[in-house]
Amino acid sequence: MDIPVGAEVFCTNGLCGQSTRVVLNPKTEEMTHLVVKEKESPHKEILIPVSAVAATTPDSINLRYDRHEIGNLQPFIETDYVQVDIPRPAGGLYYMMPYVYPEVETIPVKHETIPADELAVRRGASVEATDGHVGRVDEFLVDPENDCITHLVLREGHLWGQKDVTIPISDIERIEENTVYLKIGKRKIEALPAIPVRRKWL
Numbered sequence: 392m393d394i395p396v397g398a399e400v401f402c403t404n405g406l407c408g409q410s411t412r413v414v415l416n417p418k419t420e421e422m423t424h425l426v427v428k429e430k431e432s433p434h435k436e437i438l439i440p441v442s443a444v445a446a447t448t449p450d451s452i453n454l455r456y457d458r459h460e461i462g463n464l465q466p467f468i469e470t471d472y473v474q475v476d477i478p479r480p481a482g483g484l485y486y487m488m489p490y491v492y493p494e495v496e497t498i499p500v501k502h503e504t505i506p507a508d509e510l511a512v513r514r515g516a517s518v519e520a521t522d523g524h525v526g527r528v529d530e531f532l533v534d535p536e537n538d539c540i541t542h543l544v545l546r547e548g549h550l551w552g553q554k555d556v557t558i559p560i561s562d563i564e565r566i567e568e569n570t571v572y573l574k575i576g577k578r579k580i581e582a583l584p585a586i587p588v589r590r591k592w593l
Contacts, residue, residue: 396514
């Protein structure tokens with residue numbers, strides 16, 4: 392099963408959004424959630440358990456939930472409102488310290504709602520070989536039996552033509568939020584299985 396990022400997401404009662412990220416545990420190589428941006432306003436991003444994925448194609452994801460059910464799930468981004476003291480001048484335009492007074496202001500602070508030991512990886516995250524940059528993340532291939540990642544699908548053009556290259560998870564050294572680091576170099580990547588590009592890069 393491949394989990395495309397940037398694909399249309401369908402609930403049981405129709406189109407409900409677009410996939411924007413996958414959430415994974417780098418230690419266990421397990422994919423835990425899919426992040427879906429809702430089609431309807433206010434276009435919230437929602438955390439969808441990977442167990443809710445019924446089927447996928449290179450361009451779409453079908454969920455077992457309806458639109459009402461995903462609307463009740465946890466948002467990917469939450470906003471907390473924090474009160475802070477902002478120094479303000481105590482007089483007119485001309486003043487000298489310490490003639491200021493604190494004014495309490497409430498500011499929004501946004502944060503991702505994923506567990507501390509997991510990462511949200513977006514489509515287009517950089518992929519680095521041992522000898523330099525080789526491309527960007529297109530999607531992940533997942534074993535439906537255990538939800539573990541088996542391959543990374545790499546999108547790049549100038550090294551080996553317009554091909555998608557599948558990289559085994561065993562060749563990944565580590566994954567950070569916006570970068571995937573490989574254990575192998577460019578020459579070995581060129582020898583990996585490649586398939587023709589199936590869709591236009593977004």
